[in-house]
Amino acid sequence: MKKLLAILMSLVFAFTMFGLSGCGNEEAQMEEEEAAAEPAVELSEEYTAFADAVDMDFAKEVNKTVASFGDDEAVGMRSAGSPAEKETCDYLEGVMNDIGLNNVTVDNITVDGWTFNGANITFTNAKGEEQKIDLGGYQTTIQADNQEVELVYVNRGTEEDYEGLDVTGKLVLFEINQEEDWWINYPAYQAKEKGALCAIAMREFANKDEDGTRIGVQDVCGPADAPALAISRKDCNALKKAIKASGEDSIKVTFNADSKVTENATSHNLYGEIPGAEDETIFVFAHMDGYFHAAYDDAWGVAVSMAIAKAMIDSGYTPDKTIRFCIHGAEEWGREGSEYDWSVGAYEDIMTNHPDWVDGGFAIVNNDSGYTVEGEPNKGTRSSIELKSFAKSSIDELADSSKYTWKHQNLSTYTEDFQWTRMGIPAICAGDGDGTSYDDNGYHSTYDSWEYQPLDEEGMAEMIRTFGKVTMDLDSCLVRPMNFKARIKNFEKSLNDDAKDQFAESLEEAYAAADALKAVMDEVEESGDDAAATELNKQTQEVYLAFQNSLLGLDFINVDAIIRHDMYEDNIEYLDQTIKALEAGNIQEAYDEYLWAIDWSWYDMFFDKGTTDYMKNQLFSKRDDTWGADLIKYPHADTNAIVVSLRDKYDQEGADVSEEIAALKAIKAQQEGYLKEVYAEELAGIQNATKLMNGIVTNE
Numbered sequence: 166m167k168k169l170l171a172i173l174m175s176l177v178f179a180f181t182m183f184g185l186s187g188c189g190n191e192e193a194q195m196e197e198e199e200a201a202a203e204p205a206v207e208l209s210e211e212y213t214a215f216a217d218a219v220d221m222d223f224a225k226e227v228n229k230t231v232a233s234f235g236d237d238e239a240v241g242m243r244s245a246g247s248p249a250e251k252e253t254c255d256y257l258e259g260v261m262n263d264i265g266l267n268n269v270t271v272d273n274i275t276v277d278g279w280t281f282n283g284a285n286i287t288f289t290n291a292k293g294e295e296q297k298i299d300l301g302g303y304q305t306t307i308q309a310d311n312q313e314v315e316l317v318y319v320n321r322g323t324e325e326d327y328e329g330l331d332v333t334g335k336l337v338l339f340e341i342n343q344e345e346d347w348w349i350n351y352p353a354y355q356a357k358e359k360g361a362l363c364a365i366a367m368r369e370f371a372n373k374d375e376d377g378t379r380i381g382v383q384d385v386c387g388p389a390d391a392p393a394l395a396i397s398r399k400d401c402n403a404l405k406k407a408i409k410a411s412g413e414d415s416i417k418v419t420f421n422a423d424s425k426v427t428e429n430a431t432s433h434n435l436y437g438e439i440p441g442a443e444d445e446t447i448f449v450f451a452h453m454d455g456y457f458h459a460a461y462d463d464a465w466g467v468a469v470s471m472a473i474a475k476a477m478i479d480s481g482y483t484p485d486k487t488i489r490f491c492i493h494g495a496e497e498w499g500r501e502g503s504e505y506d507w508s509v510g511a512y513e514d515i516m517t518n519h520p521d522w523v524d525g526g527f528a529i530v531n532n533d534s535g536y537t538v539e540g541e542p543n544k545g546t547r548s549s550i551e552l553k554s555f556a557k558s559s560i561d562e563l564a565d566s567s568k569y570t571w572k573h574q575n576l577s578t579y580t581e582d583f584q585w586t587r588m589g590i591p592a593i594c595a596g597d598g599d600g601t602s603y604d605d606n607g608y609h610s611t612y613d614s615w616e617y618q619p620l621d622e623e624g625m626a627e628m629i630r631t632f633g634k635v636t637m638d639l640d641s642c643l644v645r646p647m648n649f650k651a652r653i654k655n656f657e658k659s660l661n662d663d664a665k666d667q668f669a670e671s672l673e674e675a676y677a678a679a680d681a682l683k684a685v686m687d688e689v690e691e692s693g694d695d696a697a698a699t700e701l702n703k704q705t706q707e708v709y710l711a712f713q714n715s716l717l718g719l720d721f722i723n724v725d726a727i728i729r730h731d732m733y734e735d736n737i738e739y740l741d742q743t744i745k746a747l748e749a750g751n752i753q754e755a756y757d758e759y760l761w762a763i764d765w766s767w768y769d770m771f772f773d774k775g776t777t778d779y780m781k782n783q784l785f786s787k788r789d790d791t792w793g794a795d796l797i798k799y800p801h802a803d804t805n806a807i808v809v810s811l812r813d814k815y816d817q818e819g820a821d822v823s824e825e826i827a828a829l830k831a832i833k834a835q836q837e838g839y840l841k842e843v844y845a846e847e848l849a850g851i852q853n854a855t856k857l858m859n860g861i862v863t864n865e
Contacts, residue, residue, distance in 0.1 A: 188555075188642035188690050208562065211482055212637055216630045218480040219472060221622060224629060228468035230256060231453065232460040232614070237283040239299040240380065240611060241458040245495035245509065246278025246430030253453045254433040257467065257492055264475040266437030266490060274513040276499035278430025279304040284394050284422035286316070286336075291406040298403070300365065301380040301395035301457065301611070302424045303349055304498045304506070305387075307363050309422040314362060315415040318408055322352025322364065323771040330414060333360035338396070338404055342369040343383050350387035351768060354776045357391040363422070364393040367401035371605035374398065374612065381610035382456055387783070388502040389426035397611075426501050432494035434514050439477055441487040443695060445702065446522065447639050448489050448590070449473060449632075450531040450582060452496030452510065456609045461536035461618070466595070467492055469532040469625070473633040484640045486527055496533070496581050497609075504724055504784050505793035511581035512792050515588055526590035527645055527702065528552065530636045531582045535595030536603045537624030544628070545572040545598025547580065549591035550655050551647040551709060556593045559638040560631055567627060572598035575655075578725050584792035587713060589706045591647065593635055595628065643698035644690045647705055649858065650679040652712050656851070659728045664844060671851050678858035682708075685862055701861070708857045715850020719796040721764050721784065729798075729847060732764075733840035736802050739763045740833040747822045747829070756811050764801040769808040777805065799839040802832050 234256070235241030236249040243249035254271060261269045281302035290296040315335040320326040322339035337356045343349060349366055356364040368381035377399030385393060396404075407416050435453070451466035458464075474490050491514065499509025515522060535544055544567075546556045557573045564571065574596060576583065582592035597603065607613045639646075653675045660668060686705070689697050718729035739762045746755035761767045768777050781801055788794050807825050814820040859865075 188644060188646045209637075211480075212634055214480040215476050215482055215633055215637065218476040219626060219629050219633075220475055220479070221472075221626055223475055224468045224472035224625065225620070225622070227260060227471050228460065228464050228620075229615075231464035231467050232458045235458055237281055237302075239283055239285070240301050242281040242302065242456065243454050243459070244279045244281060244304070244497070245276050245454060245499040246427065246432045247280040250432060250454050250494050254435055254492075254494065257435055257453060257471075260471055261435070261437035261474075261490070264471065265478045266474055267440055269437040270435070272434045272436075272514070272518045274432050274434055274495065274510060274518065275429055276432045276495045276509050276513070277501040278427040278432065279498060280425055280427070282423035284309075284424060286404075286418045286420055288316070288404065288407060288416055288418040290403050291410040296403060298396065298400040300422075301382050303353070303382055303385040303393040303395065304389070304426055304501070305353070305385060305392040305424060306389045306426045307392035307394070307422045307424050309420045312420045314418060314420050316365075316404060316408070316418045317415045318405055319356075321346070322355055322366070324355060324773045324776075325771070327355075327359050332356070334362050335415065336363050336365055336418065336420065337361045338365045338367070338401065340367040340369060340401065344371070347768060347771070348386055349383055349393055350385055350391070350780060351772050351776060353385070353393040354387055354391045354779055355772050356393075358773060358775045362392075364391070365396050366393060367396050367398055368610075369398075370610070371601070374606075377402070379610050379612045379617075380457070381608070383609055384498045384507050386504055386506055387780075392424070394422065394424070428501070432499065432510055434494060434510050434518065435492045437474070437490050439474065439482070439484055439488045441484040441640070443485050443487075444699060445486045445525045445527040446489050447484075447486050447527050447636055448491055448522075448529045448585070449636060450491050450493065450511070450529060451533060452493045452581060454494050454497050454510075456497060456613065457611045458614055460614045460620075461538065461603060461607065462609070462613055463496070463533050465536055465625070466532035466534075469595075469629050469632065472629045473532075473636065476629070476633060482637070484637075486640050488636060488640065493581055500787060500791055502783065503787040503791055503793075504780075505788055505791035508578075508581040508583060508792055512584045512790075515585050516790075520588075523588045523590060524703075526585070526588075528639050529582045529585055529590055529592035529594075530632055530639070531580055531592055531594035532628075532632055533580050533594065535597055535628055537621040537628060538603045538607070539619040539621045541597075541600050541602040541621065541624070542568070542570055543572065543598040543600035544569040544624070544631075545574060545596035545600070547574050547576050547594045547596040549576050549586055549593070550652045551649060552591045552593055553651060554648050555638075555646040556635060559635045563627075563631060563634065569624065569627065570598060572596075574598075576726065578719065578792065583726070587717070587792065589710045589713075591645070591709060595632060642690065643693065643695060644686045645702045645705060647686075647709060649682065649708060649712070649854075650676060652716075653679060653851070656716060656728060656847075659731060661734050664730070664734075667844065668848060668851070671848055671855070675851050675855045675858075678855045678862070681862040682858045704857070704861045708854050708861075711850060711854035711857055715847055715853070717796065719793060721797070721801055722767075724793070730840060730843045733799075733836050733843060736763055736836045737833060737840065740802070740829055740836065744826055744829050744833070747826050750819070752811060752814055752817070752820060752822060756815060760804065760808065760811065763804055766804045766808050769805045770812065774805060798843075802836055804829075804832065
C-alpha cells in the first residue's frame with residue numbers, strides 16, 4: 166500500500182478544472198464521453214496529507230467490529246430498534262469520540278422495530294436421520310416453540326402452485342429469484358391468503374454458492390402478519406428430498422421461531438463533526454444496521470466514513486464547511502406494511518430531528534455501496550444529476566493511479582440520501598459502476614462476510630481516499646457545483662418524439678437560463694466572496710427543488726426514481742402493442758410479449774387478486790411519513806380482469822377477444838389522460854425553474 170500511495174502522490178492529472186476539482190466547468194463535462202484533458206494540475210498538499218494519513222488497520226478494525234454484532238447467534242441480524250443495532254451505535258459513539266470528532270450526538274428515532282432471535286426446523290431427512298436447519302428472517306412476526314407442524318413444498322409460491330394442496334396452518338417452502346421474478350412480499354402474502362402458518366423462501370442468486378449454505382433475504386415490503394423466513398439452497402434441497410422420500414405432499418417438522426415486529430420502537434442516528442468556519446455543511450453518510458453480519462452493507466461504509474474522518478483529523482485538515490459524519494439506523498427497514506420500508510433512519514433524521522439542516526446543507530457524500538470485494542474490477546458513483554459531472558471530475562483526477570474501472574450513474578431510491586435530495590441537498594453516493602460480484606454473490610445474505618467474499622484492501626483504501634477527496638473537493642467550492650443544464654438535457658432525452666414539440670420552446674429557454682446562471686456561479690466562485698456564495702447557494706437550492714418537485718417520480722414495480730412521464734409513456738406503448746396483437750388474433754404474443762409489462766400485469770399473471778390488490782393498495786398507503794410520499798399521483802393501469810380472461814383463452818383457437826380489446830382501449834385512453842396532465846405539470850415545473858434561474862441572473 167505504501168508503494169501505491171507513493172505513486173498516487175507523485176502523479177499529476179489532466180482535467181478542465183477551477184480550483185481543486187472543477188467547482189465550475191460542469192457543462193464542459195456534461196457528457197462523460199466528451200470530457201477532454203487539459204493542462205495538468207497537481208493534487209493539493211492538503212489532500213496528499215489526508216491520503217497519507219489513511220489508517221487501514223483502523224478501518225479494518227471498525228469494519229470487523231461492526232460486522233460482529235448480531236441478535237441471532239446462528240445468523241446475526243442487527244435490525245431497526247434491535248439490541249444489536251443499539252450495541253453497534255454505542256460502539257460507534259465511542260469511535261467518534263476516540264478519533265476526535267466534535268459534538269458527537271445520538272438521536273433517538275421512532276420506527277417500526279424488528280428483532281430476530283432465530284428460527285430453526287428439525288426433521289427426519291431422506292436418510293432417516295434427524296437434521297436441524299437454521300433459518301434467516303424477514304421483517305415479520307412469527308413465534309413458535311417446538312411446534313409440531315407439517316411442511317409443504319409449493320415450487321415458486323404462485324397461486325397455481327397451490328392447486329390441489331391444503332396448506333392451512335402449515336409451513337410452505339418455495340424458491341424465488343427476487344431480482345428476476347418477484348419480491349418476497351408476493352409469495353409471502355399468497356401463503357397468508359392460502360392460510361399457511363409461515364412462508365419459507367429459498368432466494369436464488371445470479372451465482373450459485375458452491376456449498377449451498379448461503380441464505381439470502383430482502384426488505385419485506387409487506388405486512389408483519391404475512392410471516393416469512395429464509396433458507397439456504399442446501400437445506401431447501403434436504404427438505405424437498407425428505408418430502409419425496411415420504412411419498413406424501415408434506416413432512417412433519419419441529420418448528421422454532423422468534424421473529425417480532427414492534428410498533429413505536431426506538432432506533433438511533435449518530436453524528437459527529439469536524440467544524441468549519443462557514444455556515445454550510447457537507448454530510449458524510451453510512452448506516453449501522455444490516456442483514457446477517459453485513460460486513461459490506463454497511464459495516465464497510467461505516468468503516469470508510471470513520472476512516473475518512475480520522476484521516477482528516479490526523480492530517481490536520483481544517484475544513485471551510487462543517488463536515489458532519491452521520492451514521493443512521495433503520496436503513497434496511499423500519500416501516501411495517503409499506504412499499505417504502507427502507508431508509509427510515511435517514512428520513513427521520515432530516516424530517517423529524519433536524520429539518521433545520523436543510524438550510525445550509527451543501528451536499529451529501531454517501532458511502533453505501535461500492536463494496537470492495539476481492540476480484541471486482543469496477544467502481545462507481547450514483548449522483549444527483551446536477552453533481553454527476555463534478556463527481557466525475559473529482560474522481561478522474563485519481564484515475565491514472567487506479568486499477569479499477571469507474572462509471573458514473575444517476576441517483577436511485579435504493580440509498581438513504583434520496584429523501585435528503587428531495588429536501589434540496591444533492592448527493593454523491595458510492596456505487597458499483599458495472600460491478601456485479603457483490604450483488605451476484607453476497608448482497609443481503611450470509612455471504613456478506615470476509616469469509617465468503619474476501620476484502621480487497623487496496624480497493625477499500627482507494628475508496629477511502631477517493632471519497633475523502635470528493636468531500637474535500639466539495640469543501641473547496643464556494644458555490645455548490647450544480648449543472649442544471651445536465652438536468653434539462655436528461656429530461657429532454659427522456660421525451661418520446663410526440664412530446665418534444667410541446668416542450669421545445671420552454672426547453673430552449675431553460676437551456677439559456679442555465680447558461681446564464683452558470684456564468685453567475687462561475688463569477689461568484691472566482692470572486693472568493695463567501696457571503697455572495699452562501700446566498701447564491703440558497704437560491705440554486707430553490708432551482709434544484711423546482712426541478713425535483715416537478716420532474717421526479719417513481720415507477721410502480723421497482724419503486725425506483727424515474728421522470729414522471731416515463732411510466733405513462735411506457736404503459737401506452739405496451740397497451741398499443743397488446744391491442745394490435747389481439748386485433749391480429751395473436752393472443753399468446755399479446756400476453757407474453759406486451760401485456761406482462763403494463764404496471765402490475767406480471768403479478769396478476771401469477772398471484773390471486775387478494776394478493777395483488779393488497780400490493781397495489783400498499784403503494785398508496787403508509788407512505789405519508791416515508792420518502793415515497795406524493796411521488797406517485799395517479800393509480801395503476803388495472804389489467805387484472807384482462808389478464809385472467811386472456812389466460813383462460815391463451816390456447817383457444819379463434820377466441821373472441823373483442824371485450825378485452827375494448828377494455829384495453831379504455832385503459833389506454835385513461836393513461837393518455839394521465840400523461841397529458843403529467844406533461845402539463847412537468848412543463849409548468851420547467852418554466853418555474855427557468856423563472857427562478859433568470860431571477861438569480863437579473864437579481865430580481
